[in-house]
Amino acid sequence: MLRAARSAALVAAILSLAACSESRSRAAAPAPSPADPQPAPAPADPQAAYLAARRAEVAAMPDPPSALPQSTGARQELAYMIELGERLLRETNTHPLTAPYVGASGLTCSSCHLDAGRKKAIASTFIGAAASFPAFNDRDGGVITLQDRVNGCFMRSMNGTRLPENSEALLAIVSYINWLSQGFPLQPDPDRAVSSLNRSFPNPAIKAMALAGKAVAANGASIYDSRCAPCHGVHGEGLVGAPPVWGERAYNRGAGMANNVQAGSWIQFNMPPAEELTLTDQEALDVAAFVNAQPHPAFVEAEHLPGGGAGYGGAEIVYHYGASFTAEQVAARVPSGPTADPALDGAALYAARCAACHGPLAGSAVRGRTAAQISAAIAGLGSMAGLKDLSAAQVEAVAAALR
Template identity: 65%
Template structure:
């Protein structure tokens, strides 16, 4: 592959860039069987909740008589005085505070799978399989062959398999925006198209067979996460219902002025990102590579400094999102994008010979056609 795609403003698909600490560790299926280790369903279709240990320093509220008394009539309003002294937030802090509030307002992901009154569990199975593929994209046998050279998964960008309430990475509400116009393709695309664009660009692979089991499962999972979100089609660009703030116009203004400082980006990267993503960008202990042959290619959204820097600012580090300044995020991203990465030649990412659209991989249509033996091997028991 020879050509490198220009840094035009491409779509908002993003891959985990290492702005500070860690990305969520992907769950591992731990089996060559593409359907092994699927979580069992409860009778009502709910997904078992993970165990969360209580905080060691969690305390109790003191009894009312243990609280100090305060003469409210005489006490000055310290908070009001502090607010008056502080004055308005600076524009950058105000912008980030607004984006942080937007992220917090995203609905919680669903916890229950749809239940069939007739006892069919095929849709539940596909949703579960979709989540497993999103978390284990580069190791699961249904998807790994299509991104054989990638060190990334869908969860490298779409944190916690897209369940996290995060701008520019959540899957919550994504299905409600499709079909939609895509500027990069200059046409209307479906959610399946958008997922396949991820495979071609952000994961440097080839398109999954359309209507095949893997692609259908991923779309079923994203659609499940979008339940209850009003349809919000976008005539400008293909984004989730909750990603309208993407990309940060303040970062774009800096980039348009040529203000990206690669040297400063290296200093920031080595101080804030290298622990998890490596001094050489290779990724440490399973964390995503951010440059080199196993990272996203030059056609990915993050290869554009504005897109990538916005994702970094909105999502990194986990637990400290919206803390990097505009210039910091731009410098870090410009440094990472100054490093070698695969070129993007579209024809190299279309289905390989013998792996066309449809074909033998269209194996999951209409669950009622399955025999009992098929269901026993493919679908988790309720």
């Protein structure tokens, strides 16, 4: 019966493919106005230009590494972890090390990060990703590690719970993504927890259209039936080889995919397979709106945190991975922020380096000594040779404190 239903779905998909071909035609560039004294150069089609630029961006991406790191020792432990990590990304919902954390999810990491993140594709690739962490992540309201970012997907895209921080599974996944990033210069990002190769995500035009309320889910339904249903199923259930995109086994409402801007951009950049970067902004946004108009699991954050969120709140200052700071928690923090250069704080230098022999600063026997006198003592007295690391500026600072 299942196969019969699938065949029926396929027939429907093929029929709708024919019926909807019109909606997939690209907008032609506007003809030059006949009133122009000279024919202006035909304005470039911004949509085509945008997609061409993204294709060029993808073409410029470096290849993933092919050789695993080889230890000179007997145990190829790092290579083992990298291979295990790749396997977990491909088999997230069936491998014994990760399946318990994603419940009934029909998704693996590789559902969105195609070919386990090896594929050169915007918003999908893991190539270079590890070099951008720790970074500020708006969703979490704080700085997050790569481990946190991975766990964000476990909680949301895969509708599961966080892998333990000290689990072999999480370390393996991070080792694998780090390997796909080898050679990339570390660049902590103060604004976004996103890889350097994925900075075009999301598509700003799709964002503007979504904010302007221009998503048309009904159009998305037609496109879905023709372009997506052959693999994802007319009920969004996912056929073999393609993940469910709605229903209880799909991503939950906390996932990036549940946001039409992110889903539309991801779809445009990655789907359909081998035809990525062909959907227009409007088409991609419409498909996203249609898919997100279907049922998805709700997202109640505490249900996706260890122990139901215990330890992720309260008065103690804890960095809340995957959870947000409250204003009170931010206010309660131990102050940091810019301070005077501690290396040039004369009183502190005196306390740390001079007071042991010369007594407290207030009643010091060497009050009034000049920088020149101090420098001479350091150079001449063996007992003060340990102070030779002080810079001239530091000696000046100590002398100033002694005035």
